[in-house]
Amino acid sequence: MPSQNDWLDGALYPDVEPPAKLNSLAERVDFVARLCAAWDFGLLPSPQTVAEIRRSEWREAVDACRLLTSPAYHLLRSWHGLPPLPYLGSQMAYIRDDPNLEYV
Numbered sequence: 001m002p003s004q005n006d007w008l009d010g011a012l013y014p015d016v017e018p019p020a021k022l023n024s025l026a027e028r029v030d031f032v033a034r035l036c037a038a039w040d041f042g043l044l045p046s047p048q049t050v051a052e053i054r055r056s057e058w059r060e061a062v063d064a065c066r067l068l069t070s071p072a073y074h075l076l077r078s079w080h081g082l083p084p085l086p087y088l089g090s091q092m093a094y095i096r097d098d099p100n101l102e103y104v
Contacts, residue, residue, distance in 0.1 A: 007052035009045065012038055028061035032076065036065070039072035054079050 010018035012034040022028050035045060035053065045053070052058070059080045067073040068088040077085065 007046065007048035009035075009049055011043075025061060025064060028058065029065050032058070032061050032065040032073070033067055036067050036070040036072040036076065040070050056080075 005021055008018065008022070008031075012031070013019070019027060022031055032053070035049065039045060053062075053076065058076075059082070062073075062076045062080050063082050065073060066085070068085055071087070071089065074084070074087055077083075
């Protein structure tokens with residue numbers, strides 16, 4: 001039988017023992033930062049993790065994280081209906097100036 005926290009990806013915690021659950025706002029913010037960093041690097045979250053992080057209970061942690069260099073973080077903000085913040089990551093000209101980008 002699957003556990004209640006199957007969405008909590010232990011691979012996001014290579015430096016410490018993965019937590020059994022996330023109780024505090026600080027633990028949730030840390031999870032959001034780890035998730036976004038992995039996602040930006042190309043390590044996609046499981047469908048269970050995506051479903052969990054989209055729940056309204058995560059809105060406060062997503063807003064508090066402020067990982068402005070992360071495209072994944074800005075996606076999480078939009079999922080939670082949070083106001084957009086400035087993206088501080090690099091924008092490659094060959095992508096930014098691609099005329100086909102408006103169709104994606």
